Amino acid sequence: MYAVTQTKLTATQPAAILALAAQFTDFFAFENPQQPTQLFGFEAFSEQAPTNLATAVSEIDTWAQSLRLNIPQAAQEHLKLMGSFAFEDQPTAQTNIWGDFANGRFFLPKYTLEKTAADTYDLFVVANSLAQAQKQAAQFKQALAQQVPLDLTPNDSVQQTELAVNDWAQAVGQTVEKLQQAQLQKVVLARPLTVESNQTFSAEKAWLNLRHKNPETYHVLYRHRQLGFVSATPEHLIRFDHQKFHTVAIAGTCPTGKTAAETEQLGTALLNDAKNRQEQQFVTQTIIQNLQALHAEIHYSETPDLLVNKNVQHLATPIWGHLTSKTTPFQLIATLHPTPALGGLPRNLARQTIANTEILRRGLFGGPIGYLNFAQQGEFVVGIRSALLNQKTATLFAGAGIVKDSDPKQEVVETRLKFQPMLQSLLEGN
Ligand SMILES: C=C(O[C@H]1C=CC=C(C(=O)O)[C@@H]1O)C(=O)O
Known part of the structure; x- marks a missing residue:
């Protein structure tokens, strides 16, 4: 022992x-x-x-x-x-x-x-x-008592590059054609942005800035040696408490406004938008089907709520229940991941499309990240709104759900908005 x-x-x-x-x-x-x-x-x-x-x-x-x-x-x-x-x-x-x-x-x-x-x-x-x-x-x-708080002065940015953004927009256009021929129902395509600095990026500093600037999201950091992964994800994948579980289907996005009233108006339009409702429905249905296959007892909201973050807001449907079969938390994660909020439908065709379209492997971007104790309690979130920090380079990732009515230009704008929390945390002071 x-x-x-x-x-x-x-x-x-x-x-x-x-x-x-x-x-x-x-x-x-x-x-x-x-x-x-x-x-x-x-x-x-x-x-x-x-x-x-x-x-x-x-x-x-x-x-x-x-x-x-x-x-x-x-x-x-x-x-x-x-x-x-x-x-x-x-x-x-x-x-x-x-x-x-x-x-x-x-x-x-x-x-x-x-x-x-x-x-x-x-x-x-x-x-x-x-x-x-x-x-x-x-x-x-x-050692903890002797620490002086970290200096949170942001890194300088020597160069910011949206990698192959035009190729990505073109690939989104070609994907929309495939979606219209009904081979695919939905796929989430992501793209990277790199930031080069004169100074080494600190994952610890980025995490402190993230939580300060985005109090409403999760704040996650995983560093191993000089590689640091940081995320301000709004997306909860699964929380387990023995046999009980809770998850949320999140998909469908629009910006927040300059005022609370504008944000509310945009949110109401999002709730009534057919394209975004379809994106969200795919995720909700797939999660429910996968949980049903495990013979879980399931409850869910009939209509989505709004999940409002600093730069964007999403449609979100809470789903909860309890497991009746002997499924371990890790097996439950494997059943759910990737949901169509990060992968797509059908799952394998979506995965192939992602691998053939995106220039970088996703690695921890979009992966389940979290903790689990030895008494079946824990929580995992989806590692989006995130970056990999490696010395003086930060690689940020942002993706968007593509369905048959998607417009490549709008998806470029949406992914640009999704880079914002991480860019602000790395490059702007508090
Ligand atoms: C893939 C991302 O967002 C997903 C999560 C919520 C809403 C999404 C959307 O509306 O496209 C995406 O499916 C990302 O932020 O990189």
Whole structure:
């Protein structure tokens, strides 16, 4: 059995936590402001990067189950696996910028920090002996107390490039033709934008800026060595609490307005727009069908709500219920991912279209990212509105759902809006 200690930390702020994080090889941060959940993991006690995309879910599941055997019962709710699956389930011929993240990656942190009240956190440390865990907890507490908050001055931007945007618009046009011939019903096509800076990008700094500028979204960071993935996603994939689950079908987008009244007017038009309602219906129906195949008991809203973010708003249908079969959380993720909010319909044709159209492998962009404890509780979101930071280069990704009535020019504008949260966090001060 491993040994686990629990220590209460008071007067602690995210700015100090993120400053300390920069000293560790592996760091994960997850914030859901709605629940609210704020969770951090530092340094791998155990880690697993799938050797093969096709077997990623079963590899992670097997690893998780073997770790569980050595986690004391009292710590099973507190220790969490943190990480992400890749978007793809097969290698593709596209350029791969993802390094150690290419097949996804998970770790069990040595140090887990979980917010319990204002400025108050529980620190859990796992080690091979109690004496070691106690020593590490004391060292961590001392190091945290010594941190000075990170300097949040934004990086300079030497060059910003929307990669092959004209080719992308042309590919969207050709896809619309295929959609009109009814081979495909929907496909989500994404495109990259790179930012080159004179300074190294800091994932920790980007995460602090993201949460400041986008208080309504999730805030996620996963850094392994110099590769940092950050996301301000609005898209919840799945939350599980033993047999209970909750998910949301999100698809259909329009901008927010300059005033609250304008945002509301645009939102009402979105709710009544046939093209966007169809995009959203595909996602809702597919999620429900996939859950039905698992014999889950399912509830859902008959009509979508509006999910309003800073730059864009979406149609969103909550879906919840409970599992009646013996399905593990990772198997549930594999059943749902990719939903047609990131893939398309039919699923395999959409995946082929994505692989043949997009110039970069998606890697963690659009993949399920989150955490899971050893008592079947956890949450995964979809890694969109995101960027991969690698030294002085940031690669941002944004996609849009394409259906038979899509207009390539409008999809370019929509993806440009979806780059905004990340661009602002990397390049603009608070
Ligand atoms: C693929 C993205 O958004 C998806 C999620 C919500 C709405 C979407 C849409 O309306 O197109 C996309 O399906 C992205 O932001 O990169």
